[in-house]
Amino acid sequence: xxxxxxxxxxxxxSFGTLQVLDGLSFEVKPGEKLALIGPSGSGKTxxxxxxxxxxxxxxxxxEVCGEPLYHMTKGGREVPADExxxxxxxxxxxxxxxxxxxxxxxxxxxxxxxxxxxxKGEPKAKAEAHAMELLxxxxxxxxxxxxxxQLSGGQKQRVAIxxxxxxxxxxxxxxxxxxxxxxxLVEEVLLVMKRLAAETDMTMLLVTHExxxxxxxxxxxxxxxxxxxxEEGPPDRIFTNPTHERTQTFLRKII
Ligand code: ADP
Numbered sequence: 001x002x003x004x005x006x007x008x009x010x011x012x013x014s015f016g017t018l019q020v021l022d023g024l025s026f027e028v029k030p031g032e033k034l035a036l037i038g039p040s041g042s043g044k045t046x047x048x049x050x051x052x053x054x055x056x057x058x059x060x061x062x063e064v065c066g067e068p069l070y071h072m073t074k075g076g077r078e079v080p081a082d083e084x085x086x087x088x089x090x091x092x093x094x095x096x097x098x099x100x101x102x103x104x105x106x107x108x109x110x111x112x113x114x115x116x117x118x119x120k121g122e123p124k125a126k127a128e129a130h131a132m133e134l135l136x137x138x139x140x141x142x143x144x145x146x147x148x149x150q151l152s153g154g155q156k157q158r159v160a161i162x163x164x165x166x167x168x169x170x171x172x173x174x175x176x177x178x179x180x181x182x183x184x185l186v187e188e189v190l191l192v193m194k195r196l197a198a199e200t201d202m203t204m205l206l207v208t209h210e211x212x213x214x215x216x217x218x219x220x221x222x223x224x225x226x227x228x229x230x231e232e233g234p235p236d237r238i239f240t241n242p243t244h245e246r247t248q249t250f251l252r253k254i255i
Contacts, residue, residue: 005030005065005171005203006051012059013046013227020046022227023060030170031201035214035235038224039250044207048173051205052095053086065092065170087119094164095173098180100156102148102163108135109144112163120167127166134162138192154185158192165196171203172196178210186210193217211254215239223247 004027013021020043028034036044049055050062053069062069069089102111112131116122122130135141138158148156157177164172174193178186190213197204197217208214214221214235221238223231223246231244242248 002030003066004028004063005032006205007063008047008060009062010060011047011050011057011062013043013050013055014058020227021058024228025060026222026229026232028203028205030203033197033204033217033219034206035218035221036205036207036224037209037211037214037221037250038230042224043227044224045175048095048175048205048207051171051173052093053090064089091119091167092169093171093173094167094169095175096157096160096164096177098176100148100153100160102156102159104148106148107144108140108146108148108151108159111148111159112166115163116166131162131166134165135159137165137195138162139188152185153181154188157181157185157189161189161192161196169202171205174204174206174208176207176209178208178213209254211239211251223250225250 006028008027009025011021011024012019036047038044046055050057051064051069057070067089103114106114109128109131112134113124113127116127116130117124132141132144135144138161140155140158143151143155148159151159178189181189190210194217196202206214206217218235220232221235222229223238223244225246231238231242231247238247239251242251
């Protein structure tokens, strides 16, 4: 059996007195496409942010590619590792956010090449050649010289996907990537993600309210409520025959 690429064990997360994740455990196999669904506030985005080391953990353990994301102190608590370790671990993971977060004063091409040049020391010509391949993949090769302000929301999000891919991550995290888009722009972004899922062996974790898309995209669906996994399984079963009452209520409301 292959080792999991992500292993989350008894993970706790609190913001002040608010407990957001409550002893959460799950594993992800290399290449798996996972959809995280559930009511707002159930902790889905927090999990992605913790994997991206954008949040500290309150207890438990996260391993990515067999290595702990956080270091254990003598007192038995895990704390953020030093910058060098975080830098090393972040190279495994790319994340696409709800609000694209492109650099507004950089061209599309520069947005994509900046990290490979600065963090991996890639030569400019090589980074640009790779960026052009990625832009071609997301259908935006002709926009390489454009500025973000000249793009539609759907185009910005496709650039953000290309930018996350530029560091060749083994794991991609997508956080509500279509929820800030006008409805007519959603499809073009989903299409790119579908192609990515079908054509690459990257591991992908998707937080979404687009249940139709989650059904098509995912190998496995995790349903969250109050910082715990209430139910999980293949999309066909979760969407057509959920066993837990909370999953049934949620899906009745949203579909
Ligand atoms: P979901 O993605 O399932 O909607 P989130 O992970 O975004 O849920 O949020 C879970 C809970 O944590 C929410 O109640 C949210 O308000 C809270 N939360 C998230 N980030 C912070 C933060 N930085 N400070 C305080 N509370 C936060």
